[in-house]
Amino acid sequence: MLKDCVITRRKITFEGGEFELRGVSLPDISNAIMEHREAVDRVADILRSRADVTDFNSMIDILIDVIRESPYLAAFLICSCADEPDAYSAAFHLPLAVQVEALRAIGDMTFQDAEALKKLIADVKGLLAGIRPPRPVDAAA
Numbered sequence: 001m002l003k004d005c006v007i008t009r010r011k012i013t014f015e016g017g018e019f020e021l022r023g024v025s026l027p028d029i030s031n032a033i034m035e036h037r038e039a040v041d042r043v044a045d046i047l048r049s050r051a052d053v054t055d056f057n058s059m060i061d062i063l064i065d066v067i068r069e070s071p072y073l074a075a076f077l078i079c080s081c082a083d084e085p086d087a088y089s090a091a092f093h094l095p096l097a098v099q100v101e102a103l104r105a106i107g108d109m110t111f112q113d114a115e116a117l118k119k120l121i122a123d124v125k126g127l128l129a130g131i132r133p134p135r136p137v138d139a140a141a
Helices: 026-035 037-049 056-069 071-081 085-092 096-110 114-131
Strands: 010-014 017-021
Touching: 010 096, 017 096, 026 037, 026 071, 037 056, 037 071, 056 071, 056 096, 071 085, 071 096
Parallel strands: none
Antiparallel strands: 010 017
């Protein structure tokens, strides 16, 4: 039964303490869009521009882009997946190595199955195409 399912969590331990994370859920994505729309739009642009997003390593590259494009969105995802939305400041101020480890763990748990990942990426790209207007084509190209 659904109520008996156990959500996989991973413990992140570092010199300053420890916390547990789970994979990203639809409410996390919805809240991220509401709280960090511009950053989500930039990440959507990154996803749209990458035809090679078909495997886990590509998703790790995108997570690194998320950190670069918006450390605020990265902190939001960390505290959301720790089920501690009020711990935003703590997530924002974690050491970089801990943030990267946390995002990698979130990615691992969110995209555990390679085939499911490929289908999800295709679905997300389709959804993004319907949400945002297509990027303008450079007439000089």
